[in-house]
Amino acid sequence: MIEIEHLTKRYGEVTAVSDLSLTIGSGQIYGFLGPNGAGKSTTMNIMTGCLSATEGTVHVGGYDIFEEPRQAKRLIGYLPEQPPLYLNESPREYLRFVGEAKGLRGGQLRGQMDAVMEQTGIAAMADRRIAELSKGYRQRVGIAQALLGDPQVVVLDEPTVGLDPIQIIGIRDLIRELGRTHTVIFSSHILSEVQTVCDQIIMIAHGRLAAFDTPENLERQLLSSGEIALTALAEPARVERLLAAVPGVSGVELLGEEDGRTAARVRTGAEDIRPVCRDIFLAFAGADTVLLELTPRRASLEDVFLELSEAAGPEEAEREEDAL
Amino acid sequence: MTAVFRHELRNDLHALTTYLFGACLLAFIGLWAMMYNLQAAVNNFEYVLEAGCLAFVVIVPILTMRTVAEERRQRTDQLLYSLPITTVQVVLGKYLALLAVFAVPLCVIAVYPLIFARYGDVCLPTSYGTLFAFFLLGAALLAVGMFLSSLTENQGFAAGIGIAVILLNYYSVSLAEYVSASAFGSVAALYVVILLLGLLIRYVTRNEKLAWGVGLALLAVTAAAYVLDAQAFEGLLPRVMSRLSLFERFYVFVNGVFDWTAVVYYASVMGFFLFLTVQSMEKRRYN
Numbered sequence: 052m053i054e055i056e057h058l059t060k061r062y063g064e065v066t067a068v069s070d071l072s073l074t075i076g077s078g079q080i081y082g083f084l085g086p087n088g089a090g091k092s093t094t095m096n097i098m099t100g101c102l103s104a105t106e107g108t109v110h111v112g113g114y115d116i117f118e119e120p121r122q123a124k125r126l127i128g129y130l131p132e133q134p135p136l137y138l139n140e141s142p143r144e145y146l147r148f149v150g151e152a153k154g155l156r157g158g159q160l161r162g163q164m165d166a167v168m169e170q171t172g173i174a175a176m177a178d179r180r181i182a183e184l185s186k187g188y189r190q191r192v193g194i195a196q197a198l199l200g201d202p203q204v205v206v207l208d209e210p211t212v213g214l215d216p217i218q219i220i221g222i223r224d225l226i227r228e229l230g231r232t233h234t235v236i237f238s239s240h241i242l243s244e245v246q247t248v249c250d251q252i253i254m255i256a257h258g259r260l261a262a263f264d265t266p267e268n269l270e271r272q273l274l275s276s277g278e279i280a281l282t283a284l285a286e287p288a289r290v291e292r293l294l295a296a297v298p299g300v301s302g303v304e305l306l307g308e309e310d311g312r313t314a315a316r317v318r319t320g321a322e323d324i325r326p327v328c329r330d331i332f333l334a335f336a337g338a339d340t341v342l343l344e345l346t347p348r349r350a351s352l353e354d355v356f357l358e359l360s361e362a363a364g365p366e367e368a369e370r371e372e373d374a375l
Numbered sequence: 376m377t378a379v380f381r382h383e384l385r386n387d388l389h390a391l392t393t394y395l396f397g398a399c400l401l402a403f404i405g406l407w408a409m410m411y412n413l414q415a416a417v418n419n420f421e422y423v424l425e426a427g428c429l430a431f432v433v434i435v436p437i438l439t440m441r442t443v444a445e446e447r448r449q450r451t452d453q454l455l456y457s458l459p460i461t462t463v464q465v466v467l468g469k470y471l472a473l474l475a476v477f478a479v480p481l482c483v484i485a486v487y488p489l490i491f492a493r494y495g496d497v498c499l500p501t502s503y504g505t506l507f508a509f510f511l512l513g514a515a516l517l518a519v520g521m522f523l524s525s526l527t528e529n530q531g532f533a534a535g536i537g538i539a540v541i542l543l544n545y546y547s548v549s550l551a552e553y554v555s556a557s558a559f560g561s562v563a564a565l566y567v568v569i570l571l572l573g574l575l576i577r578y579v580t581r582n583e584k585l586a587w588g589v590g591l592a593l594l595a596v597t598a599a600a601y602v603l604d605a606q607a608f609e610g611l612l613p614r615v616m617s618r619l620s621l622f623e624r625f626y627v628f629v630n631g632v633f634d635w636t637a638v639v640y641y642a643s644v645m646g647f648f649l650f651l652t653v654q655s656m657e658k659r660r661y662n
Contacts, residue, residue, distance in 0.1 A: 151378035
């Protein structure tokens with residue numbers, strides 16, 4: 052559906068997106084994940100024709116966004132990070148303008164307006180001024196705008212930022228629902244959100260593609276580097292000696308001693324860390340040493356994220372894209 | 376384009392500035408009509424318009440300051456970029472809406488000569504010719520104002536610069552008499568203009584090299600031309616200043632001449648500034 056090839060965007064000296072290539076299929080929910088300033092907004096702005104690229108191409112449904120913007124933009128509905136709303140208008144007036152600009156007329160326009168207002172749950176607010184609406188409703192108006200013209204791809208830039216937990220749940224449900232009929236691409240820097248909603252995760256760091264996979268695969272990838280946290284009632288030297296004897300332990304990091312308790316983090320080279328846990332327990336028990344805590348630490352998506360964003364590019368701090 | 380036009384027109388109908396614009400224009404013209412046509416019993420309506428065009432200095436920036444600056448401030452310009460319409464359509468739609476708003480008070484004013492004609496001998500062709508030129512003058516100034524609005528997201532700034540620019544243009548012919556007519560004075564002024572042009576290029580393109588290149592090249596060409604033929608620069612500055620005056624061309628109509636070159640001139644000014652507005656908006660995409 053969307054093909055990005057060798058996309059590069061430079062702002063003067065600063066490189067926001069660097070040689071990014073990816074292909075986004077249709078009918079799934081894609082989570083665009085990255086820390087602030089990673090180039091998410093820049094990429095989305097370029098994808099939707101709001102921003103030029105320094106190099107590279109973007110094709111939407113086969114149309115080049117720079118060469119045939121009109122056809123390409125018809126296939127995309129876009130909600131930028133700050134919902135672009137005319138605060139003095141009512142949602143109905145606002146949607147009528149967007150619909151007309153997208154080429155809808157007459158009955159078709161009215162039908163679609165009603166449909167998207169229904170879908171996003173703003174029908175009850177249709178005739179109030181947007182300035183009077185809460186942030187959650189404004190976000191919905193923004194999404195409704197993106198849905199007009201029946202686009203195949205819906206691009207949402209950080210749609211849940213600044214909302215309260217109930218509103219966030221509402222927007223997530225809406226995204227899930229949209230995912231059934233559209234390709235949805237949404238960006239976030241909240242991992243749990245992406246994890247629960249998305250079919251595919253695109254991780255981007257320092258303007259480069261860091262990972263592109265399903266949430267499950269990404270987690271599995273990092274499960275092997277799992278660590279074990281333990282606290283024992285013994286002095287550090289003893290803990291270190293006991294651990295050194297356990298097969299599968301590749302490294303020990305002592306975290307300090309307090310009231311005779313020693314905390315340590317154990318790194319393992321094993322695929323599955325459970326046998327190592329068992330061996331550690333037996334080793335300590337055999338030496339009459341009390342173990343107060345023994346926790347296998349599975350890598351969360353958070354770790355994947357941190358690791359990948361550090362690995363992707365240690366260069367200069369990137370600038371958050373807020374030019375538009 | 377029609378979508379933008381209709382949207383803009385609806386916006387204008389809700390904006391206080393629109394009514395302020397119409398009211399000021401009508402009040403100003405009405406005042407002069409009362410003084411000239413009623414009290415002094417002059418039967419030339421065109422003199423009213425001649426005096427009334429001073430009102431443009433204030434009311435045009437009031438009307439245009441919002442157009443693009445407001446979009447930028449509330450970030451709705453991003454919506455315009457993402458919609459399947461071109462920037463040219465956006466700019467044209469907005470400009471046509473401005474013209475429509477401008478045309479409404481003019482329709483009211485267009486009745487005045489007819490009313491006066493009932494009580495005296497009014498030269499209607501001159502009156503309406505001048506009214507047409509009045510519209511063209513206003514339309515050209517609206518294009519200038521719109522361009523200034525596209526340069527900033529601060530409406531007050533857009534209005535301030537607009538008033539300064541139009542006022543300068545209004546007085547440029549009178550000012551031309553006071554500026555230096557010597558060749559050296561003209562070259563000095565040209566240098567200032569070139570430097571300003573360089574700054575503008577730098578601001579719009581953010582390309583230091585291009586700005587310096589163009590600026591230095593023009594400076595060198597000017598210097599060379601001055602060395603070769605200093606005579607050519609004699610009186611250049613006052614001449615250019617009076618040529619650039621939009622108001623000066625309007626006065627030709629007041630004198631009863633329907634000047635086609637002025638019509639073309641106004642059309643070029645409109646085209647030029649609309650083009651600049653499009654470029655200024657497009658630039659945001661290429662920063």
